[in-house]
Structure formats: C-alpha cells, structure tokens
Amino acid sequence: MASPRRLAYFRAMPEVILYIAHSVDGFIADRDGGIGFLKPFDGWDFGYDAFYGRVDALVMGRKTYQDCRTFPEWPYRGRPVVVMTKGPPLDGDGLAVFDDRTPQEILIDLEHAGRRRVWVVGGGGPVRAFLDAKLLKRIILFQIPVILGNGAPLWPPGRRKVDLKLRRATTHLNGVVETEYEIG
Amino acid sequence: MASPRRLAYFRAMPEVILYIAHSVDGFIADRDGGIGFLKPFDGWDFGYDAFYGRVDALVMGRKTYQDCRTFPEWPYRGRPVVVMTKGPPLDGDGLAVFDDRTPQEILIDLEHAGRRRVWVVGGGGPVRAFLDAKLLKRIILFQIPVILGNGAPLWPPGRRKVDLKLRRATTHLNGVVETEYEIG
Numbered sequence: 001m002a003s004p005r006r007l008a009y010f011r012a013m014p015e016v017i018l019y020i021a022h023s024v025d026g027f028i029a030d031r032d033g034g035i036g037f038l039k040p041f042d043g044w045d046f047g048y049d050a051f052y053g054r055v056d057a058l059v060m061g062r063k064t065y066q067d068c069r070t071f072p073e074w075p076y077r078g079r080p081v082v083v084m085t086k087g088p089p090l091d092g093d094g095l096a097v098f099d100d101r102t103p104q105e106i107l108i109d110l111e112h113a114g115r116r117r118v119w120v121v122g123g124g125g126p127v128r129a130f131l132d133a134k135l136l137k138r139i140i141l142f143q144i145p146v147i148l149g150n151g152a153p154l155w156p157p158g159r160r161k162v163d164l165k166l167r168r169a170t171t172h173l174n175g176v177v178e179t180e181y182e183i184g
Numbered sequence: 185m186a187s188p189r190r191l192a193y194f195r196a197m198p199e200v201i202l203y204i205a206h207s208v209d210g211f212i213a214d215r216d217g218g219i220g221f222l223k224p225f226d227g228w229d230f231g232y233d234a235f236y237g238r239v240d241a242l243v244m245g246r247k248t249y250q251d252c253r254t255f256p257e258w259p260y261r262g263r264p265v266v267v268m269t270k271g272p273p274l275d276g277d278g279l280a281v282f283d284d285r286t287p288q289e290i291l292i293d294l295e296h297a298g299r300r301r302v303w304v305v306g307g308g309g310p311v312r313a314f315l316d317a318k319l320l321k322r323i324i325l326f327q328i329p330v331i332l333g334n335g336a337p338l339w340p341p342g343r344r345k346v347d348l349k350l351r352r353a354t355t356h357l358n359g360v361v362e363t364e365y366e367i368g
Contacts, residue, residue, distance in 0.1 A: 024325075024339075024348060024365070025338075025339035026209065026339065030345070037345070131331070139208075141208075143363070145347070145348040145349065145350050146345065146347050146348060147315070147339065147342075147344075148345055149339075149341065149342035149343055149346070150341045150342065154209075155209035155210065155331065157333065158331075158333035158334065159334070160331075161221070161332055162330065162331040163329070163330050164208060164330060165329065165359060166355070166359035166360075169353065169361045171353040175348070175349065175350035176350075177350065179361055181208070181329060
C-alpha cells in the first residue's frame with residue numbers, strides 16, 4: 001500500500017491528456033507524413049477552443065513540432081511547449097524547449113512550474129512513452145471517416161494492456177466520432 | 185460511363201459487410217492470438233442476432249476458421265461459410281468450403297447461389313482483400329475500451345485511401361462504441 005506521503009505526491013501530478021484525430025485504421029498522418037485527410041473537416045467546431053483553454057502545457061514529438069513550424073503562425077503562443085527529442089535542439093527562438101528526458105522527469109518539472117493539465121499533442125512516440133509510464137490519464141479521440149491504408153500510427157507497438165473507461169462519445173454531423181476515455 | 189448492362193451486373197452483386205470488434209489501438213486478437221479482451225463484454229446485446237439474421241453467407245480467413253473450430257459448437261450452422269486460404273482444405277466435414285480464389289471470384293459464386301448479404305468475419309487478410317477489391321460496402325465496428333499494445337491488426341497495411349460515410353454511432357452502456365460506415 002502506498003504511504004500517505006506518496007499518495008499526496010501523485011495527486012499533485014498534472015493530468016496528462018491525449019487529444020488527437022486519427023483515421024479509422026489508426027493513422028495520424030498519411031504515408032508521406034501529410035495530414036490532408038483532415039482538410040475536409042477544417043473549420044468544424046469540435047470544441048477545440050474549450051479544450052485548449054483548459055490545458056496549460058503541451059508535449060509533442062520532434063516530427064509534430066516540425067510540422068507545426070510549417071504553419072503560417074505558431075499555434076501555441078503563450079503555452080509552454082516541451083518537445084521530446086533525443087536529438088539536439090531544433091530552434092533557438094524560444095517557442096519550445098527541447099527535452100531528452102523521460103515523461104516522468106518532464107512531468108515533474110511541469111508540476112513544479114505549476115502546470116495542471118498537459119496536452120500530449122502527438123505523435124505516436126510521446127503517446128506510447130506517456131502510456132507506458134502510466135502517466136496518460138485521459139484520451140480524447142476524433143475518428144475521421146477514412147481508411148488511409150498506411151502512415152504514421154497513433155499507437156506504435158507496446159507491451160502493456162491498458163483498460164479504458166469510456167466517459168463520452170459524440171457523433172459530429174460531418175461523420176467524425178469523438179470518444180473520451182479515462183485510464184485507471 | 186458504365187453501360188446499363190454493366191450497372192445491372194453490379195447491382196446484382198451481394199453486399200459485403202464487415203462486422204467486427206477491435207481494441208482502441210486496432211487489434212482483433214492479442215499477441216497470442218487470443219480474444220480474452222472481449223470476455224468482459226460477453227452476454228451484452230449488441231444486436232448480433234438481428235445482424236446475423238440478415239446475412240446469408242460468411243467469409244473468413246484460415247486463422248479465424250481455426251479459432252471458430254475451437255468453440256464447443258460450430259457457431260454458423262446453416263450458413264454457407266467460405267474460408268479464404270491458399271493452403272489445402274482444413275477439414276472435410278462440410279462446415280466450410282476452402283477457396284484459394286480472389287474476393288471477386290468468390291463473390292460471383294455466392295451471387296450465383298442467390299446470396300444477398302455476405303459477412304466478412306475476419307481477420308485482417310480477408311478484410312484487406314475485399315477492401316482492395318472495392319467489394320466491401322459496409323463496415324460495422326465495435327470499439328472495445330482497451331489498448332492491447334500488440335496483436336493481430338484489423339487493418340493490415342494497404343495502398344488505397346478509402347473515404348467512408350458514417351451512418352450511425354451507438355454508445356453501449358458497457359463502454360463499447362459501435363460505428364457503422366458505408367463505402368461510396
């Protein structure tokens with residue numbers, strides 16, 4: 001049994017949330033790394049603003065960061081962004097910090113900085129890392145009505161079976177099915 | 185433009201339906217080929233009887249057939265069952281026919297036999313084959329609230345992007361999300 005001190009420690013950890021769109025066959029980008037399959041669903045109100053207003057830090061992989069840098073404007077201004085990468089820092093303009101440490105270490109730092117809700121933006125690498133570290137607590141998925149056939153998987157292979165609790169399922173009129181799950 | 189004769193031919197082809205349960209990360213069996221993750225949802229009324237009453241032929245892969253043969257009773261008595269396999273026939277007791285031909289050839293035979301609705305039971309091989317042959321018309325998925333990490337994929341890699349139309353999404357109180365898609 002955990003000691004009260006240990007319990008108190010875990011209760012203070014920020015909630016880590018995955019919030020992501022994927023194809024019916026589980027891809028978050030096509031074989032060329034593109035996200036053109038999301039295009040027909042642009043402009044639809046999926047409740048993103050409300051979600052974004054509730055998170056106070058972002059974590060993403062190197063590839064996701066590079067994709068976001070191709071947008072006309074950096075979409076996450078004002079929010080701390082941690083890029084998980086074993087490689088060297090990609091940019092020095094301060095829009096993100098580059099971190100080669102474990103999910104646990106990153107999360108402890110975010111907790112010390114007073115962050116309460118962390119959005120794991122993608123891709124599969126950080127998702128798997130936070131899931132395996134048992135730090136992922138909430139999963140919000142947007143299933144796009146398309147089969148891509150190949151591409152970047154949302155769920156790279158892992159060893160652990162994880163039971164989920166369905167909290168909510170929402171059918172959007174454009175054919176996107178949104179589900180929200182909690183872990184343990 | 186297709187000739188009227190050609191249209192009439194296609195209109196006569198049986199409707200091919202995928203109806204299957206999968207984990208959130210897209211597996212239909214765990215790494216040992218087991219389906220224990222479905223066990224907690226046994227006995228729930230997912231509308232299977234109504235669905236089964238509407239199909240009049242079944243197609244499955246070799247592995248799925250072998251799994252079904254381990255059940256105390258053959259679950260598909262009275263329905264023609266085609267097992268797609270490049271290997272030799274597995275059994276001679278007439279519960280299934282073993283067929284090494286293409287989805288198109290199999291479907292034409294079923295049509296000649298007066299079959300109107302064909303259930304692709306699984307696994308990933310036959311699903312991919314019918315999808316690639318543009319013969320899969322309806323997809324009914326039961327998303328089980330679990331992440332398996334590894335196993336037999338519902339969607340083996342393919343080359344073709346396929347747009348789907350969401351027809352229905354149903355949230356079952358045990359946490360299973362059912363979606364029904366049509367293919368153009």
